[in-house]
Amino acid sequence: MKMKARLSLLLLGAMVVALPACHGQTAKQQAATATADPTLGVTFDVVSIKPSGPQSSYYGVRTLPEGDTLSADSFTVDDMVRWAYHLGHRWGEPEHPNVPKWYSTDRYDIRAKVAAEDADKWHKLNEEARRLMLRKVLAERFKLVCHFADIDGPVYNLTVAKGGLKMTEAKPGEVSPYHFHSPGDPSMAYTGPGMTTRDTPNGPLTVFQRMDMASFVKSDIFAYTLDRPVIDKTGVTGVYNFSLDFSWQPISGAPAAEGAASDPSGSPDIFTALQKQLGLKLEPGQGPISQLIVDHVERPAED
Secondary structure, eight states, X not given: OOOOOOOOOOOOOOOXXXXXXXXXXXXXXXXXXXXXXXXXXXXXXXXXXXXXXXXXXXXXEEOOTTSSEEEEEEEOHHHHHHHHTTOOSOOOGGGOTTOOGGGGTOOEEEEEEEXXXXXXXXXXXXXXXHHHHHHHHHHHHSOOEEEEEEEEEEEXXXXXXXXXXXXXXXXXXXXXXXXXXXXXEEEEEOOSSEEEEEEETTEEEEEEEEEOXXXXXXXXXXXXXXXXXXXXXXXXXXXXXXXXXXXXXXXXXXXXXXXXXXXXXXXXXHHHHIIIIISEEEEEEEEEEEEEEEEEOOOOOOO
């Protein structure tokens, strides 16, 4: 699989908040989120959704902390839902038996802007709150109706390998030495948690900044390479700056033997890279999986 070029300076938290169009939380989850509105009452004032042009080269979401707009470029509805609901694993066909073909093929560019009087509040929102706001756009403009179904299914448990963790916890305020920058503005340093890729003399390197394990298991590296979700069983707390050299080639099932490269470049597969470079191990298992089921979706009206 050829990895799409994308800029992924995205906060990778793990919050689930119920919205009218997509329900399925447990009573405990609902109680935990009912006391506060993470979006501070902010809604998008103007939303533009247009088909992506044939020459579109950027793929990703941008939410500049100092701006007033959420931008998504060359996204299918599938991509939008993945981002909005922070789904950390690839969806299989059984989860979407009734969606139309265009759901995962037609690409759109979205520009969602808050009103001038809400700009200060927008600047205070974290990435998870902005994901919640995109869910409302999906419900209003794409008529998305969905729900979560809890099942017991195959997972990979992320554990600390026998030799111990090979990462050093980031000091307070410490950021990656790879100098993350705000999307769209290379002059501005980005100090929050995120993931991106860097070209090095030895080839592309995937870099993580101020990343905790709960967020790491939801990152794109697992969504692209593995056939099942990953659950954090490390017991590791804190945040880390680290890099990973691995092959983005998809893998179905754990490799029979460790150490074999999974593509012609010689980059190790994700299982080997995690263990040798970070001191982490993926172990097959069974666990609770919360699957999102799409009940209804429509093409958006033309702007």
